[in-house]
Amino acid sequence: MASRRITQETFDSVVRENMIEFEMEPEEALKEAIQQFESQGVDLVNVVKTVQNFSSDDSNQKHHVLQVLDALQKALDMLALDEMEEHLTHFTEQCSLNFAHRHLAAEKSAYSTVLSSCRTMMSDGQRLLKGVQGLAALLDGQPDLLDLEGQHLLLDILKQHQELAALNAATFRAIHHSCLKHEQNRQDLVQRGVLPLLTGAIVRHGTSADVVREAAGVLRVMTYDDDIRVPFGHAHDHAKMIVMENNGLRVIIEAAKAFTENPTVLSELCCTLSRLAVRNEFCQDIVDLGGLNFMVALLADCIEHRELVRQVLGAFRAIAGNDEVKDAIVNAGGTDLIMLAMNRHMGSPQVCEQGCAALSMLALRKPENCRVIMEAGGAFLTLQAMKSHPAEVNVQKQACMLLRNLVARKPDFSQLILELGAEVLIRQAKATHQDCEDLAKAALRDLGCNLELRELWTGQKGDISR
Template identity: 30%
Template sequence: MGPPKSGRAISQQAFDEMVKENMEDLGMDPTEALQDAIQTLTLQGVDLSGIVTCVPGESNPVMECLDKLKQLNGNWSDLNHVEDENAVNEIVELLEELYDMCEDKGSGNAAIATKNGGIELLISICTKLRNGFDRGLVSSLKTIAFLLHDLQSTEIFRESGGPKIVVGILHDGRHDISILDSSFSVVAAASTGNEVLKESFMELKIDELIVQILKEHDGGSIPSVYNAICILLTSDDNRVVASQVFGYARKFAKLGIAEVLVDSLREGISSPSLVSASIALKAVAVNDEICRSVAYNGGIDAILHCIDNSGLHGNNTVARAFCSLLSKLAGSDENKGAIVEKQGMDTLIKLSSRFFDDPSVLQEVMYLISILCLRSPENAARAIESGAGDLAIQVMQTFPDLDQLQRNSCLMIRNLVVRNPENRTLLLGNGIEALLRKAKGSHKSCKNAATDALRDLGLDNYNL
């Protein structure tokens, strides 16, 4: 969901009147009148999203589709009792047509549909298609997800009773993967940037439903469920001073979500939803207890296996995601020891050698090693034995212009030496001082991290 529009709004009627005045009062032809209205209003900072900008006399396909759907929807109080199968098929075809038009994000069709009652209409249709018309229901839900593109649209969804209806559909459609996936797409879209809707879904016990559904189905076949988990646990509504998402994560954890998500990771590198599952698990791991529960359920073994496989298969997306997840879990001191005991350092050094031409992976590796060595001289010693010192030197020499990678290298060097005097001599002998000073002078973001590293290397002139 993009940021809210800051421009002034205009109604469709006012826009049409402006075009009409250009034609009647200024003698412009229809095309010229339309373009002049658009240009004038744009220069004035007016928000034209959702406005139908057709030449007078031309029809808009989105509006035509909505009008037909409104007419058909209004003809029957309950589509489950419609005897005319052709009418039902027509509704389904129109829904798929609307979906195709709204899927094109650059077209502005989603905003037009939203501004002209599309969300309310589709919610009404969903209530009538819940039993026996799965194809139409899936199309309705998928289209609703596209229409929920900003705060205004998600509020329309909330005021129309959307959360209760969608959760009801999830309960009823637990047997159908397509219905589950399209429903969770709506949950994710509606909850993005809207704390009130997150709360609404949680009050409807969607956390319990998610865990149950993941236990019943292969999560890889319902990719949107992982996105829904992430969004529900992300504090992204700037209207709210104190988000409740931390508490929601704890509720998920008590229901056993860690074990379920770890099982999803065991599907391995071939799973199309592997990265999404890892991101969802990272969102859940908000405190030490939950991080330890992930390890208790075999999460560290599964993550290290995925990291190793990502290197074998050259999959940098998986490599980045799982290093990031492991960094989150390594926030628990107990997990740090477990990661190192399971040859985690060796796995990371091996990964870095396989992806040495990919700074984005190296950046995650360096940060993860720095976390593992934080307040742990034993892990720092093991890191040096595995080659972390050599890695830092090679990375700083090879990528001098990448500020974040240089900064992560500085952080790692500091944690390697702050409690391990023996590591200082080794690194200084290999020229780390010059590299740290170069990073400090070249990148503003590295100044503090490089200064701290120079100080903990035992250098008196670390501030220079």
């Protein structure tokens, strides 16, 4: 059952009542109101939980974010640009506190006020930056706010102020927030030409970490299919457009070379490459453009940076969908580096998951690669990952898949893997995680273990077995 919601006014009135009627101290009144609503099953995620300066003759005291918004609107009405810039800075700070502040501001027409402020300051890039930062903060978690006027504004900013790196980065952040879990915004912005503006900015501001990071993030979000309100999205089509029409793979790989000392930017770029490897030829293109050699060197040099390691392993997993690329990764020493990374970060379930998944892809339909993985101790490392993270379903699933792939075309490896204790761990994963059941059964079957397979339906008249 969906959680109940209340308005900000309802919550504030209860806090006020606790303070005035029951003579509670402000913090006590706030705590009591929170406990009261939560005990009733009310979700307070959209409520600002702060104490206002209530008094018996002051029932209209506003939260600070609304006070700032009112001040911004007055400055906008008077076209007081200096004051607008100051109020937008404070507004951004308030919206950055949490979702409740952003939600409350949106309910009081903040979007139209901030959008009008940006239009007013359109010719002054430095002032406009404050407006776009406020817009980006407001859109975080509220992509439905963006309308046609807002889309045109964001694109106009990118077209008219191409030389301003900071403004470009802030605009990309606003676009990113407006496209997360919002398929229509993605499709609209792509149709109106956002993709060449993104890749063009990466090339133009290739040494700006903020621009490259934010632009890569937007390119990636255009390939998401995360809006549950639509039956299907255009994720695959957008990925193809980025690669085929906007030279996205080359742009990203070339951009990465400027940030060899910046793991954060490199993580974004590797993650984006993973999202673009949606076709067999794209995987090969990444290799041909030098992307594989770059990532292999990157993994060797930055083995201590856990997040970057995770993203590189994810990229290996993605491009290994191409059988020829599988061999290229193995020949480049990728197998040893993947296992080195897993061993170094065995405490991270995310690294273990991506490492097992990458090795699983390398082993799929490739008996020779299976031999390389086994000789390097891949089976032992996989079982160590299963032991280290018994509660992590994704680690267990990827490990079961890897073990299955290692013996599917090389049954001679079964006995060695079983001697390492694989059967107990696989059965434990099967019993613990329902989502892991099918993969665990496949692994047990191909390892030659006894497995009870229930016949759910025999084709005879009667009820289906349960």
